Amino acid sequence: MRISFDHASIDDAACAADMHTLAPYVAVLQDAVSDHRYTIPEAALACGNDERVLQEVHALRERLGEKLKTVLLVGIGGSDLGTRAVYETIRGDAVQYGGRSVPRLYSFGTVEPGVLRHVQALIEGHLDPEELALVVVSKSGSTTETLTNARVLFDAMEHVFGKEAAARQTVVISDAGTALSEAVSGQGMTHIAMPHSVGGRYSVATAVGLVPLALLGVDVRAYAEGFAAGAHASVPEKGVSSAAVLASVLARGYMRGLTIHELFVWHPELETLGKWYRQLLAESIGKHTSSGESVGITPAVAVGSVDLHSHGQLVFGGPQVRMTTFVAAPCAWETNNVLRQDDTFPLSVLDGKTDGDVLRAIYDGVRSAYRSHDLPYVDLELATLDARELGAFMAVHMASVMYLAQLLHVNAFDQPDVEAYKEETRRILENR
Numbered sequence: 344m345r346i347s348f349d350h351a352s353i354d355d356a357a358c359a360a361d362m363h364t365l366a367p368y369v370a371v372l373q374d375a376v377s378d379h380r381y382t383i384p385e386a387a388l389a390c391g392n393d394e395r396v397l398q399e400v401h402a403l404r405e406r407l408g409e410k411l412k413t414v415l416l417v418g419i420g421g422s423d424l425g426t427r428a429v430y431e432t433i434r435g436d437a438v439q440y441g442g443r444s445v446p447r448l449y450s451f452g453t454v455e456p457g458v459l460r461h462v463q464a465l466i467e468g469h470l471d472p473e474e475l476a477l478v479v480v481s482k483s484g485s486t487t488e489t490l491t492n493a494r495v496l497f498d499a500m501e502h503v504f505g506k507e508a509a510a511r512q513t514v515v516i517s518d519a520g521t522a523l524s525e526a527v528s529g530q531g532m533t534h535i536a537m538p539h540s541v542g543g544r545y546s547v548a549t550a551v552g553l554v555p556l557a558l559l560g561v562d563v564r565a566y567a568e569g570f571a572a573g574a575h576a577s578v579p580e581k582g583v584s585s586a587a588v589l590a591s592v593l594a595r596g597y598m599r600g601l602t603i604h605e606l607f608v609w610h611p612e613l614e615t616l617g618k619w620y621r622q623l624l625a626e627s628i629g630k631h632t633s634s635g636e637s638v639g640i641t642p643a644v645a646v647g648s649v650d651l652h653s654h655g656q657l658v659f660g661g662p663q664v665r666m667t668t669f670v671a672a673p674c675a676w677e678t679n680n681v682l683r684q685d686d687t688f689p690l691s692v693l694d695g696k697t698d699g700d701v702l703r704a705i706y707d708g709v710r711s712a713y714r715s716h717d718l719p720y721v722d723l724e725l726a727t728l729d730a731r732e733l734g735a736f737m738a739v740h741m742a743s744v745m746y747l748a749q750l751l752h753v754n755a756f757d758q759p760d761v762e763a764y765k766e767e768t769r770r771i772l773e774n775r
Contacts, residue, residue, distance in 0.1 A: 375578075381539070422482065432613055472512055482551075497513060510530050515533070515534045627756070647669075678697050
């Protein structure tokens with residue numbers, strides 16, 4: 344992974360000042376990357392090299408994975424976005440365009456009665472209960488949407504295969520000591536505790552992400568190794584990290600009115616990775632400082648070049664309020680699909696080019712247009728679209744958001760205002 348700030352409109356003196364400000368916090372993160380007791384929230388960065396968890400995940404894969412064809416993932420936000428981001432990057436094209444991807448992921452986030460009505464037929468399509476695994480993720484053990492979906496799916500599995508078989512194929516991941524963990528412990532289900540100090544949006548390298556990814560056949564050791572490498576690169580003993588510089592770019596941009604950070608991905612299969620980052624940034628930064636000031640950078644996700652045809656006019660002609668990070672893996676554009684001269688679909692500039700040549704030209708043209716309009720951007724190029732590189736990407740961005748919170752004087756790990764809708768939902772249900 345390579346990150347370039349050449350066109351980020353960064354002020355060297357301001358960045359140096361931010362690096363000085365962050366120096367004490369770098370020391371905190373240096374300790375955190377090896378904190379396998381998870382004593383502080385920053386220890387989320389240590390998850391990539393936790394051998395105990397990797398062995399536990401491997402053993403679960405050995406027990407459940409031999410005949411597995413379908414993984415039903417129940418979770419919302421940090422409980423499923425990271426898993427989906429990795430899976431869809433690696434397997435998304437095969438699933439969307441008719442290829443065979445086994446096991447296949449079906450995820451259930453919010454409550455969708457129309458979708459749930461089809462679950463019975465989906466489950467009945469499996470002749471053997473060992474072809475199915477139900478993974479339920481709720482850190483608190485009390486997420487309304489998650490427990491609703493879990494009940495419906497487990498009931499459907501029980502109806503088809505019986506309670507004992509359904510329980511044997513169910514894995515529940517939550518904090519230890521929750522009502523959920525205690526409820527499932529005597530029913531034959533597998534319960535795995537996640538580190539209490541690690542928040543949901545920082546949990547993808549814990550069992551929250553590793554268990555379903557392993558069941559789906561993803562190389563979770565490679566993912567974990569990439570995550571560990573990204574975490575360590577973000578807390579160097581000498582010099583500055585890309586994670587810290589990105590935090591400075593976003594903080595200084597915010598101070599001069601750049602209130603939107605758009606992750607502009609150049610591969611459709613990376614869209615959910617953008618949504619994972621959207622939650623990470625929004626929930627970590629959008630809040631009040633200790634002095635009562637309201638701050639926040641609005642995250643956005645765009646897919647190139649499709650979304651240029653929906654909001655390109657706004658980007659180039661509207662108010663300049665965004666910082667953009669372009670995310671691309673140019674290696675994916677190396678193809679042999681040569682476009683022959685064609686009178687049916689005539690466009691002479693295409694003759695003799697490959698489809699990869701065309702996309703690279705669009706990619707280069709967009710960045711050139713950004714420069715000519717004085718729109719700041721960061722270049723992030725992935726070496727490959729694989730598990731290891733995705734792990735590194737996620738660790739670097741977690742660390743960057745932690746640094747950003749320090750520069751904007753907010754707590755990166757709480758989410759006090761999210762509880763408002765949850766409390767109202769429970770109140771309404773109790774009164775019905």
